[in-house]
Amino acid sequence: MSELKVNTRLLRKILVGFIREEVRKVGLNQTVLGLSGGIDSALVAALAAEALGPENVHACIMPYRSSNPESEAHARLLAGELGIDLKLIEITPMVDAYFNIFPDADNMRRGNKMARERMTILYDHSAAYPALVLGTSNKTELLLGYGTLYGDMASALNPIGDIYKSQVWQLSEEMRVPRVIIDKKPSADLWAGQTDEQELGFTYREVDDLLYHLVDLRYSRGELAHHGFAPEFIDLIYAKVQNSHFKRRLPIIAKVSQRTIDRDFRYSRDWGK
Amino acid sequence: MDFTVALAQIKPKLGCVADNLELVESAVEKGIKERAGVVIFPELALTGYFLKDLVPEVALSIDSPEIARLLALSRYISIAVGFVEVTADYRFYNAALYLEEGEIRHRHRKVYLPTYGLFDEQRYMARGLRLRSFDTRFGRMGILICEDMWHLSASYILAIDGATTIICLSSSPGRGIMDEEDLGSTSAWQKLNATTAMFLNSRVLYCNRVGYEDGVNFWGGSEAVGPNGEVIARANILDEDFVLAEIEEGALRRERIFSPLMRDESISITLRELQRIENERGRLCRSLR
Numbered sequence: 001m002s003e004l005k006v007n008t009r010l011l012r013k014i015l016v017g018f019i020r021e022e023v024r025k026v027g028l029n030q031t032v033l034g035l036s037g038g039i040d041s042a043l044v045a046a047l048a049a050e051a052l053g054p055e056n057v058h059a060c061i062m063p064y065r066s067s068n069p070e071s072e073a074h075a076r077l078l079a080g081e082l083g084i085d086l087k088l089i090e091i092t093p094m095v096d097a098y099f100n101i102f103p104d105a106d107n108m109r110r111g112n113k114m115a116r117e118r119m120t121i122l123y124d125h126s127a128a129y130p131a132l133v134l135g136t137s138n139k140t141e142l143l144l145g146y147g148t149l150y151g152d153m154a155s156a157l158n159p160i161g162d163i164y165k166s167q168v169w170q171l172s173e174e175m176r177v178p179r180v181i182i183d184k185k186p187s188a189d190l191w192a193g194q195t196d197e198q199e200l201g202f203t204y205r206e207v208d209d210l211l212y213h214l215v216d217l218r219y220s221r222g223e224l225a226h227h228g229f230a231p232e233f234i235d236l237i238y239a240k241v242q243n244s245h246f247k248r249r250l251p252i253i254a255k256v257s258q259r260t261i262d263r264d265f266r267y268s269r270d271w272g273k
Numbered sequence: 274m275d276f277t278v279a280l281a282q283i284k285p286k287l288g289c290v291a292d293n294l295e296l297v298e299s300a301v302e303k304g305i306k307e308r309a310g311v312v313i314f315p316e317l318a319l320t321g322y323f324l325k326d327l328v329p330e331v332a333l334s335i336d337s338p339e340i341a342r343l344l345a346l347s348r349y350i351s352i353a354v355g356f357v358e359v360t361a362d363y364r365f366y367n368a369a370l371y372l373e374e375g376e377i378r379h380r381h382r383k384v385y386l387p388t389y390g391l392f393d394e395q396r397y398m399a400r401g402l403r404l405r406s407f408d409t410r411f412g413r414m415g416i417l418i419c420e421d422m423w424h425l426s427a428s429y430i431l432a433i434d435g436a437t438t439i440i441c442l443s444s445s446p447g448r449g450i451m452d453e454e455d456l457g458s459t460s461a462w463q464k465l466n467a468t469t470a471m472f473l474n475s476r477v478l479y480c481n482r483v484g485y486e487d488g489v490n491f492w493g494g495s496e497a498v499g500p501n502g503e504v505i506a507r508a509n510i511l512d513e514d515f516v517l518a519e520i521e522e523g524a525l526r527r528e529r530i531f532s533p534l535m536r537d538e539s540i541s542i543t544l545r546e547l548q549r550i551e552n553e554r555g556r557l558c559r560s561l562r
Contacts, residue, residue, distance in 0.1 A: 002452075005451075005452040006450045006451060006452055007450065007451065007452060007453060007454065007455075010450065010454075010455070010456065011450050013511060014447065014450075014490055014511065017485065017490065017511060018485055018488060018490065021484065021485045022485060022488070157488075163450075265326065266325040266326045267325055267326055267327060268287055268323040268324075268325060268327075268486055268487045269487050270287045270323075270485075270486050270487050271287060271288055271327065272286070272287065272288050272289060273286060273287055
């Protein structure tokens with residue numbers, strides 16, 4: 001954990017600058033994001049409010065009927081403290097209408113559908129305001145594939161995708177995210193009482209420590225074991241990273257021409273910006 | 274002689290040569306107004322950094338109107354600036370020019386094009402083949418571009434070739450957030466600049482850019498380092514800046530008296546040993562064939 005400790009003042013400056021510049025580069029000044037009541041979206045909202053001014057940050061809370069009411073209360077608390085506007089959009093009618101056709105769908109399908117329903121709402125608001133959609137997936141979730149492709153993983157800009165959950169906690173302290181949001185157990189809020197760590201089977205601090213050594217420091221398997229990580233834990237996490245890699249890439253394109261998008265037609269997204 | 278250097282820590286727009294030329298020209302004007310003798314810009318100041326397939330689109334030949342405009346300004350202030358150079362045989366170089374008194378005093382083409390980690394330069398650009406020092410009205414200088422500086426041999430050759438001032442144009446991405454005051458890339462560069470200055474009894478004038486390209490930040494922190502390794506002036510971290518540093522001839526003279534490392538350096542021992550190493554490697558390669 002000590003190795004994951006960061007200079008939060010410097011990190012704040014980099015991420016606030018990132019939002020400000022990357023939003024303004026495309027000729028916009030506003031952002032929209034989904035607030036779940038959890039720490040990741042709370043942190044992104046706080047960074048965006050500092051970058052662009054609270055009047056330029058639009059938040060949506062999009063609960064389903066099984067969502068914990070505490071989540072909405074926490075989202076309202078945060079929006080109030082930051083002075084950003086918060087819109088409540090229930091997704092129950094849309095999601096239920098769909099699953100009336102497929103009543104046997106399991107929790108995973110339902111959770112994914114909810115995440116994608118929220119994505120369509122955010123992108124609709126992106127066009128309505130106009131505003132860029134901010135992503136709220138952290139590096140831990142992205143590496144583990146613990147998110148819905150084209151759902152909560154979809155965004156125009158992600159300020160926190162290169163920082164681990166352990167670092168999200170630290171930066172949230174620096175940004176003065178309300179204590180109750182920092183201290184509560186992380187949850188995808190898909191069903192009552194769910195917590196991420198229970199579902200994953202390990203704690204964020206444990207997995208962040210491993211991922212940091214595996215990904216950032218490029219420790220070999222032998223070095224990881226020597227460092228004290230259990231071999232079965234290493235295997236489990238390595239497999240999760242590998243098996244979720246498709247979620248971190250654009251769809252692959254069958255190459256037939258001389259110049260194929262993203263293979264030999266390569267430009268930065270900030271081309272001309 | 275004593276002179277003032279201006280470090281123009283700008284934020285170029287990716288692939289927008291006309292906009293960046295304006296940015297450069299206005300910093301040049303500022304340098305003239307501030308009575309600086311030389312103004313230094315970052316690597317690829319006229320184009321931005323993560324160009325990829327844009328390289329051929331933004332490349333300029335050495336006799337382009339854009340370079341001519343800067344040449345005209347160099348009658349009033351010396352200018353070191355980075356751009357993409359295209360040659361008559363259509364090679365593209367990550368290059369820098371030193372313009373002075375209306376002339377191109379020196380052209381450096383980046384020798385060490387990093388192609389690892391987040392870098393991909395050699396995929397798009399040709400490698401420079403020369404490391405040469407050159408005379409200016411402020412004494413003999415050498416130019417390196419970013420990664421060149423990390424190769425000891427590059428700055429060493431320039432110093433042996435008589436440079437007492439090493440200009441380094443940079444587009445260094447900020448990375449390595451830790452529980453330290455600075456980013457890993459910042460503290461690494463600060464060590465490198467100070468050490469290079471000390472080892473070579475030379476000044477280091479380092480200009481880095483700022484801004485973001487596709488989420489990558491450039492951390493700035495341009496600095497002028499004296500020949501004893503002490504920082505004379507340093508620009509903001511992560512923000513645009515324009516810093517003036519007074520370069521004092523006496524400091525160079527005194528350092529070279531206190532610590533005559535360059536005087537005592539033996540070219541012949543270095544050459545002989547390098548030749549031996551190359552011969553041995555050659556023999557090894559032939560025996561493996």
